[in-house]
Amino acid sequence: MNNLQLHSLNTPNGLKVIIALAEIGVDYDYHQIDISKGEQFTEEFLQISPNNKIPALIDLQGPGGKKFSLFESGAILIYLAEKFDSPLLPKDAEFRYNTLVWLMFQMSGVGPMFGQANHFINTAPEKIPYAIERYTKEAQRICKVMDKRLSQVTYLAGDSYTLADIACFPWLEFYERDLGLSEYQHLSIWYKHILERPTVSKIFQGLNN
Ligand SMILES: N[C@@H](CCC(=O)N[C@@H](CS)C(=O)NCC(=O)O)C(=O)O
CATH class of the missing domain: 3.40.30.10 (Glutaredoxin)
Structure with missing residues (x-):
């Protein structure tokens, strides 16, 4: 065990x-x-x-x-x-707090809003246009925030991959399937970059088989 x-x-x-x-x-x-x-x-x-x-x-x-x-x-x-003393939560103070900032952004924004968008688009027993529009717009707004951030840095917290990217990625994977990411240039590049990581691609290939 x-x-x-x-x-x-x-x-x-x-x-x-x-x-x-x-x-x-x-x-x-x-x-x-x-x-x-x-x-x-x-x-x-x-x-x-x-x-x-x-x-x-x-x-x-x-x-x-x-x-x-x-x-x-x-x-x-x-x-x-x-x-496990992992670089996924960097030691450098600025980088570490930026990791926590974008992790909290995921926990309070990306997860709840994308979750509601997914619910009202895919699983709600009735189609409620107001709810679909409200949460889709909020998810799109969040994508724009991420896209802008990723026009300035390679990963959400800075120069390397951290917990913030790990937390956001699975939600973006669902978003890509539901609504598509192509209109967000920098977010799309980030998305492909992370999907190409051997660990991540192995996990998602396993899910799709
Ligand atoms: N803020 C929580 C959210 C967890 C969450 O929403 N989990 C969902 C699945 S993604 C769940 O277990 N739902 C079951 C339920 O609501 O009864 C976290 O990040 O761990």
Whole structure:
């Protein structure tokens, strides 16, 4: 049994952690939580994720050598990068805080807004034009913010790939399929760049097979 036990699913929030673990190169055990079957509401899962959402992580060798569990994908990414001393959370102060800025931007903006856009476009039982327009426009606005940022820097936090890129990428992957990214020149380049990373392409090829 590995120390790290990931309880998750192949959704954008779940994939962030799967990508980070692959980039760091650490072994873990995977427990799939099928949210379409309500498995996020079991007592066992609520003990590690009281907000009934994936992903959640248990570290059998957490702080102080004790078992520790955490939820919220952004917190899990920071935990893993710090635990394994990964450059995905840079040491340089400016670069580190820029990583956190763009990670928070993902957690508060990209995830919730793209998630609602995806819901109202693809899964809502009725098509509600107001909701589709509201969240599509917000997702487009967010893409413009990212596109502008990526006209100035290669990766969201600066010169190299960090947790911020990992957190945003799976959402952009869904966006590319739903709405297309071609109108965002710099964001499209960033997207292709990340998709070409061996770790990332392996994960997404696995999903599409
Ligand atoms: N802010 C949370 C959001 C997690 C989240 O929304 N997870 C979704 C799947 S992507 C979920 O588990 N939904 C199940 C539910 O809402 O019942 C995070 O980033 O971890």
